[in-house]
Amino acid sequence: MSAGRFQGGGLRAYTLFYLLFLYAPILLLPLFAFNSGTIIAFPLKGFTTDWFVQMWGNATLRRALTNSLTIAMSASVLATCFGIFAARASTRFEFPGKTGIMGFIMLPMVLPEIIVAMSLLVVLLGVGAELSILTVIIGHTLICMPYGIAILSTAFASLDRSLEEAAYDLGETKWSAFRLITLPLVMPGIISSLLISFTISLDEFIIAFFLAGNEPTLPTYIFSQLRFPKQIPMIMALGTVLVALSIILLAIGEYFRRRGIARIGGKDSGGFL
Amino acid sequence: MAKRGMDAEARQGFTLIAPPFIYALAILAAPILTILSYSFLTDGYLEVVREFTLDNYRQVWTDPIVRTVMLRSLMVSALVTLVTVVLAFPVAYYVSFMVRPERKSMWLFLITIPFWTSYLIRVFLWKVILGYNGVINSSLTGLGIIDEPLTFILYNVNSIVLTLAHAYAPFAILPIFVALEKIDRSLLEAGRDLGENRLMTFWRVTLPLAMPGVIAAVLIVFIPTIGDYVTPELIGGGKIPMIANLIQVQMLALDNRPLGSALAVTAMLVVAVVSLLFLALNRRFLKVKQ
Numbered sequence: 001m002s003a004g005r006f007q008g009g010g011l012r013a014y015t016l017f018y019l020l021f022l023y024a025p026i027l028l029l030p031l032f033a034f035n036s037g038t039i040i041a042f043p044l045k046g047f048t049t050d051w052f053v054q055m056w057g058n059a060t061l062r063r064a065l066t067n068s069l070t071i072a073m074s075a076s077v078l079a080t081c082f083g084i085f086a087a088r089a090s091t092r093f094e095f096p097g098k099t100g101i102m103g104f105i106m107l108p109m110v111l112p113e114i115i116v117a118m119s120l121l122v123v124l125l126g127v128g129a130e131l132s133i134l135t136v137i138i139g140h141t142l143i144c145m146p147y148g149i150a151i152l153s154t155a156f157a158s159l160d161r162s163l164e165e166a167a168y169d170l171g172e173t174k175w176s177a178f179r180l181i182t183l184p185l186v187m188p189g190i191i192s193s194l195l196i197s198f199t200i201s202l203d204e205f206i207i208a209f210f211l212a213g214n215e216p217t218l219p220t221y222i223f224s225q226l227r228f229p230k231q232i233p234m235i236m237a238l239g240t241v242l243v244a245l246s247i248i249l250l251a252i253g254e255y256f257r258r259r260g261i262a263r264i265g266g267k268d269s270g271g272f273l
Numbered sequence: 274m275a276k277r278g279m280d281a282e283a284r285q286g287f288t289l290i291a292p293p294f295i296y297a298l299a300i301l302a303a304p305i306l307t308i309l310s311y312s313f314l315t316d317g318y319l320e321v322v323r324e325f326t327l328d329n330y331r332q333v334w335t336d337p338i339v340r341t342v343m344l345r346s347l348m349v350s351a352l353v354t355l356v357t358v359v360l361a362f363p364v365a366y367y368v369s370f371m372v373r374p375e376r377k378s379m380w381l382f383l384i385t386i387p388f389w390t391s392y393l394i395r396v397f398l399w400k401v402i403l404g405y406n407g408v409i410n411s412s413l414t415g416l417g418i419i420d421e422p423l424t425f426i427l428y429n430v431n432s433i434v435l436t437l438a439h440a441y442a443p444f445a446i447l448p449i450f451v452a453l454e455k456i457d458r459s460l461l462e463a464g465r466d467l468g469e470n471r472l473m474t475f476w477r478v479t480l481p482l483a484m485p486g487v488i489a490a491v492l493i494v495f496i497p498t499i500g501d502y503v504t505p506e507l508i509g510g511g512k513i514p515m516i517a518n519l520i521q522v523q524m525l526a527l528d529n530r531p532l533g534s535a536l537a538v539t540a541m542l543v544v545a546v547v548s549l550l551f552l553a554l555n556r557r558f559l560k561v562k563q
Contacts, residue, residue, distance in 0.1 A: 011363055011366065011367040011371060012367060012371065014363050014364070014367070015363070015364050015367045015368070018360065018363075018364050018442075019383060019384070021439065022384065022387045022439065022442055023387055024398075024402065025387070025394070025395045025398035025399060025402070025439075026387055026390060026395070028398055028401065028402065028408065029394065029398065032401075040401050081292075082292055082293040082296055083293070085289050085290065085291075085292050085293050086289075086290060086293040086294075088289055089286050089287075089289035089290040090290070092286075093282050093283070093285055093286030093289065094282060094283065094286065095282070095283040095284075095286035095287055095290070096283060098286070098290075101290055101294055102290075104294070104297060104301075104302070105293050105294060105297045107297075107301065108297075108301060110492070110493055110496045110497060111301075111496070111497075111500075112496065112497050112499060112500020112501070112517065112540075112544075113497070113500065113502075114500045114501075114502050114517040114520060114521065114537075115305070115500060115537055115540075115541060116301065116304075118308070118520055118521070118524055118533070118537055119301075119304035119305050119307060119308045119537070120300065120304045121524070122304065122307055122308055122311065122524070122530060122534070123303065123304045123307050126307065138300060139300070141296070141300075142296070142297065142300045142301060145293060145296070145297070149293075196389075199389050200389075203389070203390070203391055203392055205392060205393055205503060206502055206503070210521075210525075219391070219392075219393050222391070222393050222394065223393055223503075226393070226397055226507065235394070235397075236394075239391055239394035242390070242391050242394070243390045243391060243394075246386075246389050246390045246391070247386060247390070250382075250385075250386060250389055254378075254382050258378065
């Protein structure tokens with residue numbers, strides 16, 4: 001047994017080390033964001049909040065923020081709506097070609113984003129559409145959809161069918177049973193899907209880079225500023241805010257995901273993906 | 274009656290799946306078919322000429338630059354996949370076998386958080402960590418361990434591999450974790466009871482049963498990394514392009530959409546062929562009954 005414990009200890013140490021590797025960039029971020037030196041390197045100079053102040057006063061950045069929030073909100077709502085349809089269809093109904101159709105809808109999860117972005121761009125330019133945040137929303141909805149479906153499928157799959165049937169027996173119509181019984185039960189999954197989609201869209205770079213035209217979004221703004229050493233400390237401050245925001249959103253999403261599983265009485269089997 | 278019931282169910286299923294399916298057809302399938310058809314057309318000045326040609330493919334397959342970049346992309350992706358999956362396996366194993374069940378989701382949450390936080394800034398910070406005056410070099414010189422900054426971690430393929438391995442870590446951990454979770458623990462006890470030691474039990478029972486997860490992890494890391502645009506751009510300083518950068522240059526900077534399309538289609542084909550080959554080589558593991 002002592003050998004087993006030793007082995008467990010070794011693995012534990014390795015896993016903790018691995019976590020450190022995963023978190024290394026995120027841990028460095030606030031260090032540089034609050035560092036008064038203008039060069040991103042060690043040793044650190046001193047404490048300052050100037051970069052956050054500078055960030056607040058930046059008009060382009062504010063425009064990028066507004067755009068990103070608009071895009072993320074629209075894309076997450078659209079992706080979640082599509083996700084509800086797909087998750088409901090795949091968990092509740094059998095129909096020919098289901099595996100193929102579902103596989104195709106989930107494809108953007110593994111397809112390189114450059115392919116999605118480039119092919120969509122070619123079509124949009126081909127039909128003479130003007131690039132704007134609307135075109136980014138269209139692209140983001142597509143890539144957020146599979147993640148939404150993955151989360152929502154878990155929520156719908158663990159749903160007890162007899163609850164709906166009981167509602168039909170008690171005289172509810174299909175729609176009212178869905179609204180009164182199913183929807184409240186999968187609501188945590190829906191919120192979780194909204195939050196994850198929001199986070200993905202907020203952070204997505206490639207599609208925004210190619211489809212936004214002249215409109216900045218947060219990632220494309222960050223990308224454009226990384227070329228200028230003078231701007232880097234401010235970008236670090238922005239990064240710190242974004243990381244904090246993502247973690248908060250994810251924590252809320254995780255909370256609802258777990259609550260959803262607890263509500264349906266299922267067993268928690270894992271994380272988001 | 275039963276048949277009619279089936280039909281009604283199928284119809285309802287189709288009605289429900291229609292909106293997301295049509296969306297995916299319009300926004301994903303139609304554009305991909307468009308670049309597929311573009312790849313057979315001729316590039317004219319400012320427009321695509323509707324003239325069938327195989328020249329784009331001829332050019333893609335004979336150009337030494339394209340070949341170099343394609344091979345580099347494949348090599349980088351393969352390396353990233355190898356590094357990511359090998360490093361991730363013990364983590365998935367630890368969380369599945371050593372962590373108490375009620376704490377597993379917390380561990381998974383901890384593992385996935387970095388993945389969801391600003392990709393660009395994470396990539397940029399690796400440049401800061403690995404750079405000439407970066408965290409690693411300045412600490413090592415500060416401690417007097419090295420006199421000159423290490424250059425093998427700087428703006429080269431190594432740093433691209435490291436950055437991508439970091440970015441795709443959860444993609445590897447989660448599928449392996451799911452496969453490990455499915456393993457019936459009594460099989461391991463049976464192995465031990467039959468006189469196998471820990472290592473042999475792992476080798477002959479755990480690993481083969483975990484292979485579907487490992488295979489999924491390999492594909493799910495390999496396919497997107499080959500199309501990564503940001504990391505070669507930021508870490509490689511634009512000097513070590515991968516296939517995505519080449520596609521972007523052809524499509525936008527040089528405005529040669531047919532050639533760019535042919536590049537994109539070729540890249541997808543290469544990825545598909547490599548993935549299918551990999552699946553074929555490992556098909557015996559996928560037949561394992563769980």
